[in-house]
Amino acid sequence: MHSLTRRSLLLGAAASSAVALLPPTGAAALSRDLVSRASRTEPTALVRVLLTDAFRDVMAEFDLTEHVHDGHVEVVAWPGDRARLRAAGITWEEVEPDLGARFVADRLVEAAHARRRPQERTGYRVLEEYIGDMDRLVQLAPDLVRPLVLDSPLTHEGRTIHGLVIGADVAVADTDGRPQAMMCGLHHAREWPSGELTIMFAEALVEGWLDVDAEVTGLLEQLCVFVIPVSNPDGFVRSRETVPYVEEAAFVEGLTLLAQEGPYHRKNLLKHTPLPGAFEPQQGVDINRNYPYRWGGVGASATTTSQTHFGPGPGSEPEIEALTSLFRSTQILAAISNHTSGDLVLRPWGWTPAEPPDEAALAALGDDMADPMGYTSGSWNEALYPGTGIIDDWMYGTLGTYCYTLEHGSSFHPVYGDNVPGYFADNWQAHLKMLHAALDRAQHAVLVGTAAPGTVLTLVKDVSIPISRAVDGDTRHQEHLEATMVVGADGTIEWHVNPSVVAETLEAGGPPEPYVLTAEAPDGTVRTWTGVARRGDVIEVLPAEG
Structure with missing residues (x-):
């Protein structure tokens, strides 16, 4: 067991390494099936493809990376993909001819690092x-x-x-x-x-x-x-x-x-x-x-x-x-x-x-x-x-x-x-x-007001958002948003919230969506507020009673 120190907690009590991925000595035999499959299948590669109109038409069917530079995108070419690219008249240049071999080489470097620096994190967590x-x-x-x-x-x-949830008085x-x-x-x-x-x-x-x-x-x-x-x-x-x-x-x-x-x-x-x-x-x-x-x-x-x-x-x-x-x-x-x-x-x-x-x-x-x-x-x-x-x-x-x-x-x-x-x-x-x-x-918007300590505020909005493909004939998807706040001992409300008006409404110039706020006090008293919140607004939602 590692001692529970601040440093071990921050770094992870047992530093991970590539060794975790390697089997124990003596258990390293590859199966005949793996060897036979490996010998008859082309290796998966990383290739670089020009973002032409022809490729854009079919690119959703390929494994694109997010590495896009100089009008090119890097693509993971799985077995058979190069033939499909060729059939579509799309050319490419090879970046990494064998991703499997690259993966192994990188893990072996990590294993070597782990042997030299056993007190450091040298590999990815599981x-x-x-x-x-x-x-x-x-x-x-x-x-x-x-x-x-x-x-x-x-x-x-x-x-x-x-x-994790992180914040003072968590x-x-x-x-x-x-x-x-x-x-x-x-x-x-x-x-x-x-x-x-x-x-x-x-x-x-x-x-x-x-x-x-x-x-x-x-x-x-x-x-x-x-x-x-x-x-x-x-x-x-x-x-x-x-x-x-x-x-x-x-x-x-x-x-x-x-x-x-x-x-x-x-x-x-x-x-x-x-x-x-x-x-x-x-x-x-x-x-x-x-x-x-x-x-x-x-x-x-x-x-x-x-x-x-x-x-x-x-x-x-x-x-x-x-x-x-x-x-x-x-x-x-x-x-x-x-x-x-x-x-x-x-x-x-x-x-x-x-x-x-x-x-x-x-x-x-x-x-x-x-x-x-x-x-x-x-x-x-x-x-x-x-x-x-x-x-x-x-x-x-x-x-x-x-x-x-x-x-x-x-x-x-x-x-x-x-x-x-x-x-x-x-x-x-x-x-x-x-x-x-x-x-x-x-x-963002800020909702302010006062309420009895322990009052539970519930902020609700139902919003319809667009989808691109009809489901059961519908091209909209319904979302129910419902967040809560509990009023602290000083009885003040300061709730930092997103705007109630969604982007699609702003783009279309439609009527703004409101929030509905319900406040239930410990004694069962209920107050409500309905209103529109926009970015930069500070809105009094529940003024002091009496």
Whole structure:
């Protein structure tokens, strides 16, 4: 057992390493089946394709990365994809001829680092390490951190999504009306740095609090921060922990290690009926194409084997149901969804190149976050490629949250020690800028008033959002938003909330949607307020009685 020290808690009591992926000495035999399959199948590769009109017409059927530069996009070419590209008249250049071999080489470098530096984290966490390290942060700072478990619904393989709530006096941090922010990672299972950067963000907040860092302390005294490192636990376990390679495999002459055997798995683990010739990583739904806003449109695919398959319905996947249930019951004002790769800060919209109503503010914050990292800042649709059913559009289009996707680095799971700590150091200022943005009263509304201590306020709005593909003949999806606040001992209400008027209404010039607020006092007395809230508003909702 490791001693429970502050340093061990912050770093993880047992530093992870690539060795965790390697079987014990003597258990390294490859199965005959793996060898035979590897010898007869072309290796999965990374190729670079020019973004021509011809490719844009078919690109939803290929496994695009988020590495888009100089008019080209990098594509994971699975077995058979090069033939499909060739048949479509599309040319490419090879970036990495064998992703399976690249994966093995990177893990062996990490194993060597682990042997030389056993006291340091030199490899990526597995799921149980994420959960254990979050528990350790709770132990380290119980007044600042508490566990968050999204246990309903369970994922397809029966897992829960774990996270943290962070803020001063954390027991009431998410119910006392203070501004809220959120960071999440690992929507896409193979993007291992995205989860690491998210939990490192939590670790840095705790460390800053304990060190009485003025900026971190000031932020956490005012904010409630939700941190969810692993949004897709089933897919992540498949990618991170189910890998058919052994240390000796790198030295077996003539052996091709197939990337499709695990590490490059992207989606969740919904099991579709297999198509002839399909292989396991083609199963599942891309949960970052399953959010309901504009679900089923451009940049996503109805083909179940596509890596951008949007699923059987808007919000159909248990991971998205769990996440959106949390988000609908909160007032998250600013958010980051971490991904790899591409060195990008992306903002709404993904579904259209048109600018959203809050483009000036969204662009200013995106540019501000991108600047210290040297990342490119732009909309999903323009800086990357079209995408529908994505978290940014749903959070902004449904809730009004300023939500950004940050794409880090140049590969899915590069050598940990040579890359991930540097990514985090480069991103720390951007993370702080997101937290400061959540405090900016010009970009959200504040509801004020008075009520008896212990009064429970419930803020409700029902909103209809557009989807791109009709479901049972309907092209709208109904969302019920319901958040709560509990009035503190001083009897004052100061609730920082998103605007009630959604982006689609602002674009169309339609009648503004109101909030309905219900306040139930401990003695059973009920008061209500109905009104429209816009960005920058400070609205008295419940004046002093009598």
